[in-house]
Amino acid sequence: MLPKNSADYRTILWALAMPVVMLVQFRDPSLIKYMWPLGCYMALAAGVIAHNHLHTPTFHGKRMNQFFGTWLSIFYGYPTFAWMPTHNLNHHKYLNKAGDATITWRYGNKNTVWIAATYFFVSSYYQSGPIKEYIRKAKQNNPKLYRHIMTQYAVWGGTYVCLIALAIAWHGPVTGIYTVGLATGLPVFFALWTIMLFNYMQHVHTDPWSEHNHSRSWTGKIVNFLLFNNGLHAVHHEHPNAHWSELPKYHAEIADKIDPRLIEPSVFRWFFVRYFLATFIPSLQTQQVGRAPFDPPDGELVVETASVDALDAGSNVARV
Numbered sequence: 001m002l003p004k005n006s007a008d009y010r011t012i013l014w015a016l017a018m019p020v021v022m023l024v025q026f027r028d029p030s031l032i033k034y035m036w037p038l039g040c041y042m043a044l045a046a047g048v049i050a051h052n053h054l055h056t057p058t059f060h061g062k063r064m065n066q067f068f069g070t071w072l073s074i075f076y077g078y079p080t081f082a083w084m085p086t087h088n089l090n091h092h093k094y095l096n097k098a099g100d101a102t103i104t105w106r107y108g109n110k111n112t113v114w115i116a117a118t119y120f121f122v123s124s125y126y127q128s129g130p131i132k133e134y135i136r137k138a139k140q141n142n143p144k145l146y147r148h149i150m151t152q153y154a155v156w157g158g159t160y161v162c163l164i165a166l167a168i169a170w171h172g173p174v175t176g177i178y179t180v181g182l183a184t185g186l187p188v189f190f191a192l193w194t195i196m197l198f199n200y201m202q203h204v205h206t207d208p209w210s211e212h213n214h215s216r217s218w219t220g221k222i223v224n225f226l227l228f229n230n231g232l233h234a235v236h237h238e239h240p241n242a243h244w245s246e247l248p249k250y251h252a253e254i255a256d257k258i259d260p261r262l263i264e265p266s267v268f269r270w271f272f273v274r275y276f277l278a279t280f281i282p283s284l285q286t287q288q289v290g291r292a293p294f295d296p297p298d299g300e301l302v303v304e305t306a307s308v309d310a311l312d313a314g315s316n317v318a319r320v
């Protein structure tokens with residue numbers, strides 16, 4: 001099966017490498033101490049690729065796209081259909097304003113290492129609402145979508161049961177649990193936690209009312225290579241259906257219109273300064289740029305509950 005965009009040969013290569021990295025560690029657990037960081041990166045890449053795939057399906061055929069989404073679910077750590085209700089239909093619609101299940105300012109507008117580190121747990125809890133609503137609507141109105149969702153859950157959960165059984169069969173209970181824990185459990189937890197942290201870092205203290213200052217972007221070449229240009233977040237919001245390989249071109253068009261405080265070259269440096277150093281030197285914490293998400297220009301606080309409308313998604317839902 002060929003991808004629609006030739007840049008996705010790399011996506012496919014990464015997706016094929018995911019089980020190899022995992023199973024090499026299953027076969028020989030003595031390699032885990034060297035390979036677990038690679039396993040974590042592969043799981044994170046699975047999440048990033050799932051995000052890209054849910055915006056712009058990788059293949060022509062619907063079945064192939066559904067298969068690919070289910071494949072990625074195993075390595076990312078959660079059924080990838082969930083990107084649709086929580087991200088495409090919710091986060092992209094509300095953009096960190098009231099109604100976004102993933103808001104960065106739920107308990108205040110400070111950006112500290114503690115809030116960043118615990119954001120995964122808070123955000124996961126609030127994302128469960130749109131996911132349940134999406135499944136309920138699919139069950140009522142879209143049996144094919146509902147079957148796809150249930151298949152993803154079954155394959156995802158079933159594969160983990162098989163992996164646990166395989167590891168114990170090969171290595172006994174102690175080394176088996178160690179193997180599945182570090183070659184599968186750790187990477188998928190890392191991926192889920194880090195993807196949500198990225199969402200937090202990309203929007204905390206940005207201005208959702210602004211034309212271009214609604215997101216923070218990282219322009220580093222290495223991070224954008226490793227994460228398929230997902231550092232370029234402002235243009236992703238402005239061109240949500242653009243292929244990931246086109247984002248640098250779109251970013252170049254608006255880079256000089258973005259507040260310089262919201263364009264960072266290195267995500268690692270930003271992380272070190274804003275979370276590690278800022279713990280000791282609070283003045284290094286980020287400050288709100290422009291208007292805060294809870295401060296609408298007309299002065300009225302619009303509060304909407306997080307919701308999705310599966311049928312609004314039209315063909316996008318039907319394809320994946």
Ligand SMILES: [Zn+2]
Binds near residue numbers: 051055087088092236
């Ligand atoms: Zn997106």
